[in-house]
Amino acid sequence: MGVGSFFTSKLDEAIGWARKYSIFQYPFVTACCGMEYMAAACSHYDVDRFGAGLPRFSPRQADVLFVVGTISHKMAPVLKRIYDQMTEPKWVVAFGVCTCTGGFYDNYATVQGIDTIIPVDVYIPGCPPRPESVLDGLMKLQDKIAIQTQRF
Amino acid sequence: MSITPTRREFMLGEGSGTGSGGQNLHVGVGPAHPAMHGIIRIATELDGEYIRKADVEIGYLHRAFEKDCEVGGYNNAIPYTDRLNYVSPLINNFAYASAVEKLLGIEVTERCKFIRTAMSEISRICDHLTCVGASAMELGAFTVFLYMIKAREFLWELVEDVTGARLTISYGRVGGVKADLPDGFATKVGHAFKQTREVLDEVHRLLTGNRIFMDRMIGVGTLSREDTIAWGITGPLLRAAGVPYDVRRAQPHWAYDRVEFEVPTQKDGDNYSRYLVRMAEMEQAMRIAEQALERMPGGPVNVDFEGRPLDPASYVDQGKQGKTEGLLLVPIRLSPNLQGQSRGALQQVNAADKRVVLPPKENAYGSIEGLMNHFMLIMEGYGIRPPQGEAYFASEGANGELGFYVISDGSDRPYRVRCRPPCLPPVAALPKMIENEMVADLIPTFGSVNMIGGELDR
Amino acid sequence: MAVLDRLRERLGPAVVETHEHRGDATAVIERGALLETLQLCRDEPDLAFEVLMDLTAADYSRFPGREDGPRFEVVYHLYSITHNHRVRLKVRVDEDDAVVPSATGLWPIANWLEREVWDMFGVRFSDHPNLRRLLLYEEFVGHPLRKDYPINRRQPLIGPQT
Numbered sequence: 180m181g182v183g184s185f186f187t188s189k190l191d192e193a194i195g196w197a198r199k200y201s202i203f204q205y206p207f208v209t210a211c212c213g214m215e216y217m218a219a220a221c222s223h224y225d226v227d228r229f230g231a232g233l234p235r236f237s238p239r240q241a242d243v244l245f246v247v248g249t250i251s252h253k254m255a256p257v258l259k260r261i262y263d264q265m266t267e268p269k270w271v272v273a274f275g276v277c278t279c280t281g282g283f284y285d286n287y288a289t290v291q292g293i294d295t296i297i298p299v300d301v302y303i304p305g306c307p308p309r310p311e312s313v314l315d316g317l318m319k320l321q322d323k324i325a326i327q328t329q330r331f
Numbered sequence: 332m333s334i335t336p337t338r339r340e341f342m343l344g345e346g347s348g349t350g351s352g353g354q355n356l357h358v359g360v361g362p363a364h365p366a367m368h369g370i371i372r373i374a375t376e377l378d379g380e381y382i383r384k385a386d387v388e389i390g391y392l393h394r395a396f397e398k399d400c401e402v403g404g405y406n407n408a409i410p411y412t413d414r415l416n417y418v419s420p421l422i423n424n425f426a427y428a429s430a431v432e433k434l435l436g437i438e439v440t441e442r443c444k445f446i447r448t449a450m451s452e453i454s455r456i457c458d459h460l461t462c463v464g465a466s467a468m469e470l471g472a473f474t475v476f477l478y479m480i481k482a483r484e485f486l487w488e489l490v491e492d493v494t495g496a497r498l499t500i501s502y503g504r505v506g507g508v509k510a511d512l513p514d515g516f517a518t519k520v521g522h523a524f525k526q527t528r529e530v531l532d533e534v535h536r537l538l539t540g541n542r543i544f545m546d547r548m549i550g551v552g553t554l555s556r557e558d559t560i561a562w563g564i565t566g567p568l569l570r571a572a573g574v575p576y577d578v579r580r581a582q583p584h585w586a587y588d589r590v591e592f593e594v595p596t597q598k599d600g601d602n603y604s605r606y607l608v609r610m611a612e613m614e615q616a617m618r619i620a621e622q623a624l625e626r627m628p629g630g631p632v633n634v635d636f637e638g639r640p641l642d643p644a645s646y647v648d649q650g651k652q653g654k655t656e657g658l659l660l661v662p663i664r665l666s667p668n669l670q671g672q673s674r675g676a677l678q679q680v681n682a683a684d685k686r687v688v689l690p691p692k693e694n695a696y697g698s699i700e701g702l703m704n705h706f707m708l709i710m711e712g713y714g715i716r717p718p719q720g721e722a723y724f725a726s727e728g729a730n731g732e733l734g735f736y737v738i739s740d741g742s743d744r745p746y747r748v749r750c751r752p753p754c755l756p757p758v759a760a761l762p763k764m765i766e767n768e769m770v771a772d773l774i775p776t777f778g779s780v781n782m783i784g785g786e787l788d789r
Numbered sequence: 790m791a792v793l794d795r796l797r798e799r800l801g802p803a804v805v806e807t808h809e810h811r812g813d814a815t816a817v818i819e820r821g822a823l824l825e826t827l828q829l830c831r832d833e834p835d836l837a838f839e840v841l842m843d844l845t846a847a848d849y850s851r852f853p854g855r856e857d858g859p860r861f862e863v864v865y866h867l868y869s870i871t872h873n874h875r876v877r878l879k880v881r882v883d884e885d886d887a888v889v890p891s892a893t894g895l896w897p898i899a900n901w902l903e904r905e906v907w908d909m910f911g912v913r914f915s916d917h918p919n920l921r922r923l924l925l926y927e928e929f930v931g932h933p934l935r936k937d938y939p940i941n942r943r944q945p946l947i948g949p950q951t
Contacts, residue, residue, distance in 0.1 A: 207363055209370050209392055210785055211417035214461070214498055218487075221480040236365035251788075252945050253926045254370060254391045257362050259947055283410070286395040286940050287933055288925070295948045314526050390924035397909075398933060433811050465912045560839050560870070563898040574870060581873050599830050719853075723866060723877065725842075734843060734866070740852050751843040751866070760899040788924055 195325035196266070198242075204323075205241035207261060210248030212275035212288060215307040224310035229317055238264040243320070249277035250290045256325075261294035262297045268329075270300045274313070279304055339765045355383055360773065362391045368465060368777065369784030371758070380769045385762040392462050392784035400748035405431050405715045408748060413499040415750055416786040418461045419454035419729045421447075421490070424503030427748075429584065430724035430735035431505045434717040435694040441586075442629040443507045448586040449520075449623040450493065450502070452616040453725075456527065457486050457608045458729035458781075459616075466606075466778030470547055475534050481529040485523040492519060495668070505715055506688040507681030510671030517624045524617050531613060539610070548603040552764045552776030557598060561749060562760040565752055566731025567608045568780070572600035578727040590622040598613060629679045643692075650696035656696035687715050714743035730754045730781055752786045791874050795836060799829060805881075815877040823880050824890045828866055830876065831895055838867035838876065841892065844902035846910045850884075851936045860884040861912050865892070884911065891917040909934035 181183035206216060220226045220234070227233075230261045235241040238261045251259055262271070272295055276282040281291035293299060300323055339533055360371040370391040376384040377381045396415065400408040411419040412427045433438060440448075464479030487497040492513055494500035502509050538544045552610030554564070559572040577594045579587040595611035597604035641649075646663050649655070665673055674691040681688040685704055707713045717739040725734040731753030738747040757780040764780075765773050792814050793807045803822030808815050818826050830838040840895060843866040849855045859881035868875050880889055891914035892899040903914040904923040911932035921927065928946060931938055 210394075211414050211498060213369075214417060216482065217480060218462075218497075222477050223481060223484045234365075248421060249392060249394055251393050252943065254362065255392065256947050257391075261363055277598070284394050284399070286399055287397045287938070287943050288393045288949065290945070291943075326938065390922075390926070393924040395933065395940070404942060436811065446820075561897055563841050563896065576870050721813075721815075722811045723813055723843075723875075732842065732868075736843065736845065736864070736866070738847055743851075746852060747847045749843070749845045749847075751845075755901065756898050759898055 185248040191329045192325070194329040195327065198329070199259065199321040199324040202229070202231035202242045202243050202317075202324075203233060203235045203241045204231055204245050205236070205238050205265070206234050206245045206247055206262070207258065208245075208247045209250065209254065210275075210277065212248040212307040215305075215310060215313065216247045216274065217309040219313040224314065226314070226317065229314070229321065231317060234296055238262075238328070239266065242269050243264060244269065244271045245274050246271065246278045246293050249275075249282065249284060250293055250296075251288045252290060253288075255290050255296055258293065270320060270324065271297055272316060273299045273302045275308060276304050276306045278302075295310070304310060335344065347530045358770070362388075365448075368782050369787070371782060371784070371787075373761070373773070373777075375770070375773070377517065377770060380771070381763050381767055382770060383767070385765055385773075387758060387761050389758065390788050392788040397748055400745055402744070404743050405717075405745060409503060410499065410501045410585070412503075412750075413501055414785050415752075415789065416458070416728060416730070416733070416754075416783045417498060418783060419451075419458040419590065420448045420498065420500055421494075421502060422726060422728050422733060423750075424501065425451060425585070426724060426726040426728070426733050427735050427750075428503040428505050428507075428736075429726065430722055430737045431715070431717065431745075432682070433739055434720060434722040434739055435505070435684075435687060435715070437506065437682050437684050439507050440680060441684045442511075442627055443584040443682075444585040445589075445623045446508055446512060446680060447503070447625040448590065449627075450490070451585070452620040453489060453520075455484055455616045455729045456613050457483050457490075459485075459613050462729075462778070462781040463534070463606060463609055466775055467534075467544075469774050469778055470544065472538060472541075472544070475537055478530050478533055482527045484635055485526050489516075489519060489523050492516065495673075498750070504681070504688070506684060510669070511676035511680050513670045520620065520624060527617065528614075528738040531610065535610065535760040543604060548773075548779075549599075549601060549605060549774055551768060551772045552600050552779060553599065553601040554760060554764050558760070558763065559600060561713070562763075564731065564760060565756070566728070567605055567612065568571075568600075569602035569731065570594065570596045571608045573598045578725050578732050580727060584724075584726060586623055586626075587619075589626060590619050592619045592622075602775050602779040628724065637769050646693070647696050655697055655699070659693060661697075663693060712743060716741060716743050725751075728753045728786075730757075730783070730786070750786070750789055752785050752789065754780065754782050758782050758787060792874055795833075796826070796876075799833075801825060809854065813877055814875065815879065817879045817881065820880050820882060820889060823878075824892070826878060827865070827867075827892055827895055828918075831884060832879070835872075836876075837869045837871040839870055840868045841896040841898055841902075842866040842868045842875075844892070844899055844906065846906045846912055846934075848910060848936050852944065861887055861910060861914060863889050863906065887912045888915055889913070890915055893917060908932070910941075 278293045281289050300317050301320045303311045305312050355378050359374050361588040372388040374386045375382050396411050399411050406723055415423045452707040460479040460483045464476040468476035491497050494502040545656040556572045559569050575594050575596045580594055594613045595608050597607055641661055642664050674693045677691045689708055690701040690704045695705040721738040721739045723736045725732050733753050734751035736749040740746040764776050796816050797804050802814045805817040830836050845862045846861055850860050861882050863880045865878040906912050907920050908922040908924055928942055
């Protein structure tokens with residue numbers, strides 16, 4: 180009845196609120212975007228104020244996979260393995276144009292977008308994206324986390 | 332098991348005794364690991380905590396730089412060079428542009444040389460800040476990392492003022508640079524350097540005499556002088572081993588022979604010496620940049636024409652309608668985004684060679700010769716065409732000698748562009764640096780090598 | 790230039806041609822005399838090229854005027870810290886006989902640089918201790934920096950085959 184779904188939807192919102200403000204990221208940093216990732220994570224453009232300031236360097240302990248920087252075909256199986264090792268619920272952020280579409284590296288070595296290998300939730304374009312774009316992307320990810328039906 | 336097993340063998344099983352059974356543990360460090368320097372795989376064979384053998388595997392960031400450079404024109408390769416050593420992109424731009432200029436046989440203007448010197452040094456400081464900050468963070472000194480990234484932000488604001496972007500700037504061009512420096516740059520540099528010096532001071536107080544830092548870095552990752560030379564290692568690692576080789580001193584290019592600076596060296600060749608060399612180099616780099624900005628020739632160009640200044644859109648409109656009489660003499664009010672690209676400014680910082688440098692927009696829209704000149708440089712099949720030949724230009728990158736070897740076949744596309752990566756030799760020598768050291772010593776050693784993935788794997 | 794004169798004097802006919810385009814002393818050496826030349830460059834006190842700066846190659850099959858000549862040219866850039874001079878040595882090899890003696894015995898860095906040349910061009914180095922690919926994965930077929938390898942022929946390990 181209406182009353183039951185009211186409670187579950189309020190519970191969903193509460194869990195969504197809790198999850199979106201406690202993001203444990205796994206920064207899969209490969210290339211130049213890593214410098215902007217570092218800039219976004221450090222004191223000037225602080226990402227800690229969004230609750231996302233603790234990078235977990237193990238996929239088992241993380242829930243958001245930030246793929247930062249170009250993925251080459253040699254690295255792609257490693258990325259897939261890391262993604263598979265993460266436990267649900269997990270989200271993926273494609274940081275930088277190389278992960279969104281391959282960037283301007285249309286050649287034999289680069290994966291043309293990581294969404295050919297793993298599902299992506301938020302795309303942050305830019306080469307490299309300014310930290311303001313990163314924060315915008317993070318906020319969109321938070322909206323996405325908050326509104327989805329939470330499974331637990 | 333032997334007839335009377337030792338206690339260790341009894342507890343752990345066969346072969347885990349004296350090492351004559353030889354069961355070393357294989358531990359792979361990477362390719363995705365938190366040391367945040369890049370992706371690399373170090374397959375180590377451990378005997379307890381000691382690394383007996385290590386095998387380094389690279390290539391996880393191979394992005395086909397050399398093949399991509401052959402696809403477009405000479406200036407097309409500039410964005411690819413940005414992403415080689417992405418912590419000091421200006422040095423890569425200018426080194427590549429200088430290699431092509433050597434092939435063409437042209438000289439850039441004096442002002443351009445001073446600008447290149449000053450901006451390269453700012454980039455070098457950014458690189459060393461990132462390197463020392465990241466290595467300190469891996470040893471547990473997280474505060475140092477935050478302070479150094481804060482200092483790097485001050486420098487990136489300077490870079491953004493000049494080039495328009497923070498990291499991948501594409502500022503160099505064959506024949507010069509994209510635009511002149513903005514007004515008031517020297518004051519901003521003075522302010523930023525003052526803040527950077529304060530940060531460096533704080534870091535010195537936190538790290539240089541710190542017992543824990545010294546214990547972890549002194550005597551670790553040592554490479555003897557002969558080995559360093561035999562492995563082709565240049566840059567801060569070579570200077571930390573006692574050889575005062577610096578390309579800026581040995582083959583002065585740009586304006587390095589007109590500024591005074593020291594080349595810091597140490598004698599031990601271990602991680603602590605490399606740290607000291609990098610810290611001293613940052614101070615010297617600030618000195619060079621300040622001198623270069625002081626001694627720069629030329630300056631703001633005040634044009635003195637008659638006629639009302641036009642805004643750019645009307646200027647272009649008039650040019651397209653053919654109303655070009657006297658148009659060249661009219662000054663344009665440029666938007667702040669294009670600061671430094673007015674005709675007078677652009678001609679101060681680019682070589683006066685029509686076959687190489689794009690004409691300023693006033694000429695391209697205001698006269699037919701300028702338009703034709705622009706066409707001949709942009710259209711496919713035309714463009715910058717150096718005579719057939721090859722040239723190698725070496726500059727001092729933040730990690731060592733950054734060389735570009737360019738072969739031209741006479742057409743508008745480079746036939747072969749080779750980047751000599753300064754961080755390839757230290758990474759190749761890494762197994763030698765860490766053999767018989769402990770696993771925990773691998774991290775600061777790898778940090779002090781300053782491997783930049785974009786440059787290593789190209 | 791003093792370096793080129795000394796090389797011509799000591800090696801004689803092994804030096805096929807020399808030039809100094811744009812101030813870079815360059816000498817083309819015959820393959821058979823390569824190791825001797827490199828040893829001479831490193832050990833002779835007047836030359837004293839202690840550092841092997843770079844070891845690379847170029848594919849001349851599309852170079853106007855040299856399409857029919859030897860396909861690959863392996864290039865060595867040497868630098869001397871003592872005398873502060875440089876030299877570029879080149880060896881030309883044909884496509885079907887693309888083997889060059891390895892310089893690993895003289896400079897340990899040649900190990901990786903030669904692996905990269907093998908990876909990108911397919912030029913083999915005899916007596917190399919460990920000649921496998923450096924920058925690409927072992928499953929990759931072909932040598933990408935050759936002129937006949939199209940730039941976007943991808944060989945993905947996982948994902949859609951493009």
